[in-house]
Amino acid sequence: MPAESTPEPGIPGESGTSAPRRRAKGRRRKTRSTRRKALLITAWTAAGIVVLGGTGAGYVYFKLNNNLKSVDINQALGTDRPTKVDNGSENILVLGSDTRSGSNKKLGGGTDDGSARSDTAMIVHVYKGHKKASVVSMPRDTLIDRPECTDTKGVTHDAASGVMFNEAYSTGGAACTVKTVESLTGLRMDHYLEVDFAGFEKLINELGGVPITTTKDIKDADSHLNLKAGSHTLNGQQALGLVRTRHGVGDGSDLGRIQLQQAFIKALVNQVKHIGVLSSPKKLYDLANTATKAVTTDSDIGSVTDLASFANGLKGISSSNMNMVTMPVQYDPANANRVIVEKAKARLVWDALKNDRPIPASATKGTATGDAKGVVTAS
Template structure:
């Protein structure tokens, strides 16, 4: 921290279905199983930490601005988008990125070629009043029609049908991912947040770990995770292993992994709200520094002041006011490693978000699910 005689300026004005899963015989796609998947977890935590940093402790230095990376989604996509609904709600697309560059190389597995993939996506709908939220996880193995899109470098990518959802990001980055979500749902994304492996892991360590309870043993050599049934305080490496694991518990599907991720998010949100860092300026700054390095945002929230203002609107949402569902899908009869959008039921989800209404239970009744529900919870 700077000497007292030359204080760094802070940011003024910021206050404090249960269908059985059948595996296809043959070679398992191991490289896919070792990638992923740190997601809303880091984004929500980053938002919370940035808010804490503005509560009068004076630790949000201009230096944090240089940590943030942003992309201009609005310029890339232009006007060919769903109409923005002005009803006080917000929709945020949160993606997990496993870039193969920098410190993520040793965490992601696969080719260290500097490329990036997004194997996890969540649509976060914050309701009017910002006291409640619904989170819709989009399985990365969903077969979709990817629309034509222009990425942030001005390169246009042709439309294609029947491809995995996560190909949108690997093809055209953030802009194409947003375009695909908007085309699929008819819901405009107001903001975009992307998080990465190394930032997630370090953030959990900076927080002092996260306490969770498991009802079953979890053992997965792919994600390097071994947990006995019981209560644990996970460090960053273990937490990353938990949100990445597929074969350690349940049916080995991406849907099961989503169930683990959603449970972990709730445990993390609870902990962030009670983390005692205001009395420890160094810890608070370290958290803010890690959080701002871990995220890439849309340009509308691409500065510390804008991100803090955005996060300030989320801090009233507790885990008990978060509804978490998986986008309605059914297993693809032609390939058990893929799922298809259940369009009729998915439309119930998109209609609810557009109208700022709760997602009806009928939307997910009888749809495909994993078998990991209830395995992880907050202690």
């Protein structure tokens, strides 16, 4: 976004815009358009990491800025954290939140008592140069030892042993989740990004859907998903059903759902690439407006300008340069509905990321998978 620009009151593309429009041609128009369209980060979901186009100044800037919600993770966690590794890489914790209150109630699945869980969690490691990334999904059903943590309201929560991973979020929100991830991995999380169910659904609809191909039928009454084998362009409701389904594919576990999520994220990243050629300022504004309403970030990227700068550094990462794995786990012998960390193999993952190296294939060989790989691919 340029340092100096003429404010354009109103929403771009609608009546009321009083500032003169620039009508450059050919190559110069493309360059000027690129300068005026800041990239905004939304979700990689259950979501996941998605880069969108934003636009405008003046009213538009303040409107989008007021949409954003942020949490001060650094203040809540203090200094008792892993040391930040200064090698040009970044670690981003991305959550898909399962808050069953407000507009999320109608989406169904699980409780509707207003409680919150981290339905999806991923560590996104962006390598030096910001051309490649590794994404490590954290199964929500993993039994872990949660450390003592202080939430962003200043309330301290006692440590707990043998609890599910997503219990950290329901106990202490973003701060306790970051604390738990850093305790498990030994990695410093540089940023935090969260998207909720309702925002995710709206975002997919604003994108015009996401093309995927299924190699077999997927039917799951719990997630309201019914797809025949073949090509589909998923709308928001269908996409939400896909990233939440677990009974319609694979072994019916959370691990199978993670494999579907990872495939969908790649399809979503491919679809987002088309945003760069959109010519409608109104369309870009609608996308940015939906995206900024859908996310919660850490306070370091809690403004439109900071978020745009951060996202601009990620725009060179294509789906073909994303290595997606699941934290090495095995099914718990005492409870087939839970998994436990394979600590030795997991250490190979965390050491690789800490040293900004690719995750070795040996780190995930022989671990539990969910048996849903290849069921969904990007069209």
